[in-house]
Amino acid sequence: MGTASLRIDLGALARNWRDLNSRSVTETGAVVKANGYGLGAPVVARKLAREGVRSFFVAVAEEGAILRGALGPAPRIFVFSGHMDGDTDLIREHKLIPMLNSIDQMLRHFESLPGHEFAVQLDTGMNRLGIEPSEWFAIKDMVLSQAPVLLASHLACADEPTHPMNAEQLRVFKGLTDGIDVPRSLAATGGILLGSEYHFDLTRPGIGRYGGLPFAHAAPVVTLDVPVIQTRILETGESVGYGNAWVAENPTRIATISAGYADGLIRAMGPAAVVFDKAAALPVVGRVSMDLITVDITSLEHDPSSLQILGTHQTVDTVAAMAGTIGYEILTSLGSRYNRQVTE
Amino acid sequence: MGTASLRIDLGALARNWRDLNSRSVTETGAVVKANGYGLGAPVVARKLAREGVRSFFVAVAEEGAILRGALGPAPRIFVFSGHMDGDTDLIREHKLIPMLNSIDQMLRHFESLPGHEFAVQLDTGMNRLGIEPSEWFAIKDMVLSQAPVLLASHLACADEPTHPMNAEQLRVFKGLTDGIDVPRSLAATGGILLGSEYHFDLTRPGIGRYGGLPFAHAAPVVTLDVPVIQTRILETGESVGYGNAWVAENPTRIATISAGYADGLIRAMGPAAVVFDKAAALPVVGRVSMDLITVDITSLEHDPSSLQILGTHQTVDTVAAMAGTIGYEILTSLGSRYNRQVTE
Numbered sequence: 001m002g003t004a005s006l007r008i009d010l011g012a013l014a015r016n017w018r019d020l021n022s023r024s025v026t027e028t029g030a031v032v033k034a035n036g037y038g039l040g041a042p043v044v045a046r047k048l049a050r051e052g053v054r055s056f057f058v059a060v061a062e063e064g065a066i067l068r069g070a071l072g073p074a075p076r077i078f079v080f081s082g083h084m085d086g087d088t089d090l091i092r093e094h095k096l097i098p099m100l101n102s103i104d105q106m107l108r109h110f111e112s113l114p115g116h117e118f119a120v121q122l123d124t125g126m127n128r129l130g131i132e133p134s135e136w137f138a139i140k141d142m143v144l145s146q147a148p149v150l151l152a153s154h155l156a157c158a159d160e161p162t163h164p165m166n167a168e169q170l171r172v173f174k175g176l177t178d179g180i181d182v183p184r185s186l187a188a189t190g191g192i193l194l195g196s197e198y199h200f201d202l203t204r205p206g207i208g209r210y211g212g213l214p215f216a217h218a219a220p221v222v223t224l225d226v227p228v229i230q231t232r233i234l235e236t237g238e239s240v241g242y243g244n245a246w247v248a249e250n251p252t253r254i255a256t257i258s259a260g261y262a263d264g265l266i267r268a269m270g271p272a273a274v275v276f277d278k279a280a281a282l283p284v285v286g287r288v289s290m291d292l293i294t295v296d297i298t299s300l301e302h303d304p305s306s307l308q309i310l311g312t313h314q315t316v317d318t319v320a321a322m323a324g325t326i327g328y329e330i331l332t333s334l335g336s337r338y339n340r341q342v343t344e
Numbered sequence: 345m346g347t348a349s350l351r352i353d354l355g356a357l358a359r360n361w362r363d364l365n366s367r368s369v370t371e372t373g374a375v376v377k378a379n380g381y382g383l384g385a386p387v388v389a390r391k392l393a394r395e396g397v398r399s400f401f402v403a404v405a406e407e408g409a410i411l412r413g414a415l416g417p418a419p420r421i422f423v424f425s426g427h428m429d430g431d432t433d434l435i436r437e438h439k440l441i442p443m444l445n446s447i448d449q450m451l452r453h454f455e456s457l458p459g460h461e462f463a464v465q466l467d468t469g470m471n472r473l474g475i476e477p478s479e480w481f482a483i484k485d486m487v488l489s490q491a492p493v494l495l496a497s498h499l500a501c502a503d504e505p506t507h508p509m510n511a512e513q514l515r516v517f518k519g520l521t522d523g524i525d526v527p528r529s530l531a532a533t534g535g536i537l538l539g540s541e542y543h544f545d546l547t548r549p550g551i552g553r554y555g556g557l558p559f560a561h562a563a564p565v566v567t568l569d570v571p572v573i574q575t576r577i578l579e580t581g582e583s584v585g586y587g588n589a590w591v592a593e594n595p596t597r598i599a600t601i602s603a604g605y606a607d608g609l610i611r612a613m614g615p616a617a618v619v620f621d622k623a624a625a626l627p628v629v630g631r632v633s634m635d636l637i638t639v640d641i642t643s644l645e646h647d648p649s650s651l652q653i654l655g656t657h658q659t660v661d662t663v664a665a666m667a668g669t670i671g672y673e674i675l676t677s678l679g680s681r682y683n684r685q686v687t688e
Contacts, residue, residue, distance in 0.1 A: 001404075001405070001406075001428055001429065001430035001431060002403065002404030002405055002406065002423075002425040002428050002431065003404050003406050033606075033634065033635055034606035034634050034635060034681070035606075035680065035681070037606075038606070059346065059602070059606075059634070059635035059636075060345075060346030060347050060602060060635070060681070061345070061346055062345075062346065062347050062681070062683075063681070079346075080635070081346040081573050081602050081635075082573065082574075084345055084346050084571060084573065084602070085345065085571075085649070086345035087345060087346065101573060101574050102573075102574040104574070105574070123576070125582070125583070126583075126584070126585060126586075127576060127578060127582055127583065127584045127585070127598060127638070128584065128585055128600050128630070128633070128636055128638055129573065129574070129600055129636065132576055156583070156585065156586055156587065156588055157586070157587055157588060160587070163588075165583075165588055227428060227429075229425050229426065229428065229445060229446075229473065230426075230445045230446040230448070230449070230473070232467070232471060232476055234471055238469070238471055239469070239470075239471065239500070239509075240470070240471045240472065241470060241471070241472055241500065242470075242500055242501070243500065243501055243504070244500055244501060244507075244509055254471060256472050256473055258403070258404060258425050258428070261672075261673045261676060261677075262377075262378035262379075262381075262382070262403075262676035264677075266610075266673075267669050267670070267673050268612060268668060268669060286471075286472070289472070290377065290378050290403070290672055290673075290676060291377055291378060291403035291404070291424070291425075292403075292472055292473065294471070294472055305429070324612060325611050325612060326611070328605075328634055329605045329610075329611050329634075332605060332606035332634060333605075333608075333677065336379065336680065337378070337379070337404070337406070337407070339406075
């Protein structure tokens, strides 16, 4: 079998959610956008629904439609991108709750789906999604008369607990929403860890549940084992891979494994990366190619049948650091070519 | 609609193949591994079969099985990873041709599927896949008695035409195969462009067909338009996105568009990236996030409804350069969340 095995541990995912839930003084929802951070939104969301999650969040209405099919009619499904042109039918048919981001979206929603549930996303300084404070004060009374079910905002620097932006966004959010009798949400994973004053009525952890920073206590959720295609012995001076990028300084044993950047193993990780045989770290040599990675296995006494990239010895954040990015991108890049095994 | 539109121009893809075919003095095959370089192996391969391609190449047997279902029984489907443990049933049922890479694979193939077609991959210095020269001389007579249908190798530096490795690999390949009455294949896209002495009996272009370097004459095959969720005006000193990474030095108009690194828009491209409104280049500001990218649209007089990332004004190689990688990785990373439109 040439495809690598990606195991997704739903038990660990549920434990991570329970741990974040225990730190959250209020209702704890779950963000499952980007196909459940690459792990499969339907299986992830069904597991969390069984744990008691009642409020889910996705990026776009199309993701919400898939999630509704997986979850049935009961859970609430919020859509971060709001009510965009062309979304009306999906929002109505799948009972989605758009998080309206602009006056344009409000006009569209109130005209096309009067009486249909909605939330409001407020910009508190990240300047990415949400109504600007000046706009909010101008239209607040009109919007509140339409009975939003949630007022939300998003923190730009929550993974840096000492960043002054956190307190500033909290101050702005309270200024925009204090005294309004509508449930509020500000905190994702990072915000939960900042403390209870950030929790309001609903928290919405994402990355922490999947085993990624900033939730350092997270249990690893994914294991990735890649089969070895062949091994070979190189003489000193022989090179490996595209562009002759790596040259053997000593006699070296090389294993070629069957996964590459087409499987989301980001090409940039190249020479800084290691993979594992049990607890033994083995350096990647040469360039990561589309379907293949070459590994120096000289330190092993046997020829391994597979090598591990993600698992006990190496998290998504470790791999991310090797590629100069963040764990989120490693997760969402995990490709479609894997043999995926979901365990409870 | 919150999902971006990815248009795949099969007509351009076919023209690129015909152009490479006209430069190839021999049979021209097609590499469609990694799901047709991210564009969908079934649609890509069916189009190429109609153009006359009779030999296809994939990375692993599982991809071969999908391709056989799309193409029917006639075309040859070669598997670069060879005959791996667990592949036997797939190879037999889907009439795949494993490119055997090692003595282990040969023993497995000859024992489990005697008489079933196979090819041999020879290592000519890339040290990634293929039988080593010393092994080849030891087992050549035995292997040839089993009637391989192709002897192949792969160039490590074909995208650098003046690299001495090209002539060296050609010399080694000829030394390993001259005088043997079995068809030979050495050249992918880069090898075709190196000249006819590299072409032998079968060439196997991949990236050039998809509109990527090193085939500079390629017609662009993919167009990616991303909807704008909302626009806003920033005062001087306001920041955008995670980590407050970008701060407005002047009053600035920002558009937030609905795609991010979960859609394969590699996070590393960040501040070097531009997107387009018709011919107007607009800089990305702040960090690329999972589902969202923020763009400085101050230079536009209107509010665009979508912005273009790939198309006439920007190729996969341009975007790759912004992310410090190669066009191949941009293609294979294109995500599953797009609204995909295939045109003939």
